[in-house]
Amino acid sequence: MSGGDMAKPLLGHRSTEGDPSITPAAGRTIGVLGSGDFARSLAIRLVCSGFKVVVGSRNPKRKAGLFPSAAEVTFQAEAVKKTDVIFVAVFREHYSTLCDLADVLAGKILVDVSNNTEINHHKESNAEYLASLFPASTVVKGFNVVSAWTLQSGARDGNKQVLSSSDKGQIPTVSAAEAVEKKMNIWVEEEVWRMEIYISVGIIALGLLSLLAITSLPSIANSLNWREFSFIQVTLTFADARE
Ligand SMILES: NC(=O)C1=CN([C@@H]2O[C@H](COP(=O)(O)OP(=O)(O)OC[C@H]3O[C@@H](n4cnc5c(N)ncnc54)[C@H](OP(=O)(O)O)[C@@H]3O)[C@@H](O)[C@H]2O)C=CC1
């Protein structure tokens, strides 16, 4: 999987250079539990950002084909043994099915990316619930406001901010996860706005052309005096030609 846009971090890479707080991504291994939409988008983005990715699935054989070939897809327990930072791309309702992994997850960082489908349905947040299931792990909440689609297609649409929080210590200690987040938080004005400008110019041009076409209809043209008609035809033809 090497799509042009995917080769770039989500929001460009300008200001990551020379930032000493960012640990180089290359060579770090990040784990992802789950093989659904979000896990796949995350894995693709991480691979393209230079991370090694190991995906933990209940059925790795069947799911491997959905991931970039650079990502390793294996059983859940195997995957979490290979890394210290694990994205839990599984719905809250299925967190309890991961309890068998508690021993191998001890001392590791779990990133809770989940969202609920109903408001105020559970008494504690998803991250608190995950932390209660894995008391020996550090749970960080983050990435839940970035959609799978935005992760895959870049930052031109959708949310661009990656918010994160944790009870245990400073988030900056979460070096690998933070490196990804910082890369994703960089706002490159030209890249973000260029597409919007293209679309706006296209819409204006379409509007002007439509006006030109409508005023060319004999029934409409006959209801204009020659001054209005020539103003619209000459000015709009000129404006359209320029665009
Ligand atoms: N989709 C999105 O845009 C976003 C999703 N999220 C969050 O990411 C998480 C995953 O979402 P998404 O990828 O869309 O969901 P999917 O339904 O596409 O994937 C969920 C994955 O969970 C894994 N899983 C592990 N244990 C179980 C189990 N007991 N039963 C069912 N599935 C299980 C499965 O992988 P396997 O079969 O390989 O074990 C499955 O592929 C959710 O918490 C969601 O809130 C957050 C932001 C955006």
Ligand SMILES: [Fe+3]
């Ligand atoms: Fe989904």
